[in-house]
Amino acid sequence: MTRISAFTDDALGDLDAVGLVEALRQGRVSRTELVEAAIARTEAVNPALNGLAYEAFDRARARASAPRSYGGYFDGVPTYIKDNVAVGDMPTMQGTDAWDPRPALANGDFARAYLATGLVPLGKTQLSEFGFSASAEHPRLGAVRNPWNPDYTAGASSSGSGAFVAAGVVPMAHANDGGGSIRIPASCNGLIGLKPSRGRLPLDRDMRQMPLRIVANGVVTRSVRDTAAFYREMERVYRNPKLPPVGDVTGPGRARLRIAVCTHSIAREAGPEVRDVTMKTAALLEEMGHRVTPIDNPVPEHFMGDFLLYWSFLSFALVRGGRRTFGRSFDRTRLDNLTLGLEAHAARNLRRLPLATARLARTRRITAALGRSYDVVLTPTLAEAPPKIGHLDPTADYDQIIERLVDWVAFTPLQNATGDPAISLPLGESDSGLPIGIMFASTVGQEARLLELAYELEEARPRRRLQDAA
DSSP states (O other): OOOOOOOOSSSSTTOOHHHHHHHHHTTSSOHHHHHHHHHHHHHHHHHHHOOEEEEOHHHHHHHHHOSSOOOSTTTTOEEEEETTSOOBTSBOOTTOOSSOOOBBSSOOHHHHHHHTTTOEEEEEEOOSGGGOSSSOEETTTEEOEETTEEEEEOOSTTHHHHHHHHHTSOSEEEEEESSSTTHHHHHHHTOEEEEOOTTSSOOOHHHHTSSSOOOEEEEEESSHHHHHHHHHHHHHHOOOTTSOOOOOOOSOOSSOOEEEEOOBOSSOBOOHHHHHHHHHHHHHHHHTTOEEEEOOOOSOTHHHHHHHHHHHHHHHHHHHTHHHHHOTTOOGGGSOHHHHHHHHHHHHTGGGHHHHHHHHHHHHHHHHHHHTTOSEEEEESSSSSOOBTTTTOTTSOHHHHHHHHHHHSTTSHHHHHHOOOEEEEEEEEOTTSOEEEEEEEOOTTOHHHHHHHHHHHHHHSOOOOHHHHO
16 A cells, blocks of 8 residues: 655654754754744655645745744644635645636635644645535545545545655645534544534634535544644634633543434444444543433434525535636536536525524534533534545536435435534544544544543554555
8 A cells, every 4th residue: 555654854753743843942953943844844745745736935934934923823833724714825726627716815714823833834625526525536636545445535625735744745734624524524534523513613704604614623633632732823823702612621630521423424324344443433432531422313304404404505506606706717517416406406406405404503402401411522523434536527527426426425414514623533543554533523622532532542542654554
C-alpha cells in the first residue's frame, strides 16, 4: 500500500500544534522555520494529494518573518483554511471553477477570529463543489486523495484540510461541517474532528443567513490536546454568552458517563467492520467504568428526506443566484451533476420546504429528551470505511450519486440539524488499512464532556499514526 507522508526531520518534525508552541517558546525553532517547513511539505505531497486550492506562501513568509509578534497562543504555527470562508486578499472558489476568481476585500468573521489565535495561513484547501458531496472529486480540479492510500477519498467537503493534516503538512487546519464535513474527513484520515455546538464559533455572513444554521466551523487535528487548545484559544477571541464555556480541558474527566450505543443509522445498519469497531469501543468504555446501553435509533424516517430537501435548497439558492453572488462570469454549465441535481430536486419540491425545515428544527427535542437519560451517544461516524475515488463521482447520474451519498453519511447530519456537538475519534482500522472513526455526541454546550472522554480514549487506545505506518 502506498502512503503519502510529508513527515521528515525538519522544524515541524512530528509535533502537534501544542508541541510546536512549546518548541517556539523554548527557542528550538522559529516561526520562519516552521512556515518554510510547511511550504516544503505542501510542495512535496500536494501533487499526489491535490489538497491545495490556493497558495499564499509569500504572505505566510512575510507574516512569519515580521519583527513583531501577531499575538495569540498559536503565533507562528502554520495552518490552512478551507476555501469556503472569506480571507482577505485570497479568492473564495467554493470547490468549483464556475466563475472567475477574485480576492476578498477583507477577512470574514470566522477568519478574523481564527487568525487572532496566531495561526499563520499558507493558503486555502480544496473541497467538493459548494461542499455538497462527501468526497471532493471535481471533474476539472481533480480528486483530493487519502494519504493512507491515494486510491481512496479523503472524505467530505473538508477533504483538503483532512489530507494535509494527516499527511503532516500542518498540525491543524480549518474545516467546517454542514452535514459531517469536520467529522467525515477526521474519520477517513485518522484524525480528531469536533463539530461544536451551534453558535460556538463565528460564521461568515452567507452561512448566518441560512434559515436553519446547519454549518459549524472548527478544525481537524492529530491530537485531542490540539483540539482542546484550539477551542480554549478561540474562546478567548470569541465568546458566545448563551453557551457554557468549554474552558481549558487538559485531560480525562472523573465522572463515569451514561453512554447510549447505536449502530443503525436512519438509513441502514453499519457495515460489519465498522459495527465491530463500534462495539469494541463500547466494550472498552464499559471496562473503563462507564455504563453503556444499546438503543434503537430514535430519529424518524422522514429525517433524511427533510435534510436532503434542505440541502437541495442551498444548491437552489446558489445556482439561481449565481450571477448576483459570484459575478457576471458565473457559468452554471460548469457545475457538476450533484450540484445541478440538488438544484432540480429543490425546484420540484419547494412547496415541501417549510414543513421539512420546521421538522428539522424540531429534531432538537429528540436529542434533548435522549440527553435526559444519557450523557453521550456513541455511533459510527460513517456506515462504511472510506470508498475508492470514483464511488461518489460527481459527473455520474444524480440518482446514483445521492443514493450512495445518503447510504454512507447517514449518521452525521443529525447534529447539524439539532446544533448539538459531536466528535469523531480514530478508534479503528478497516481490513484494507484505512482509518475508521467513531462518533460521540452530546447535548448543546457539552464540548468539554466530549473532550474529556476523547482524552480518556486516546490514552486507552493509542491510534496508529500515518508517520509510523508509512
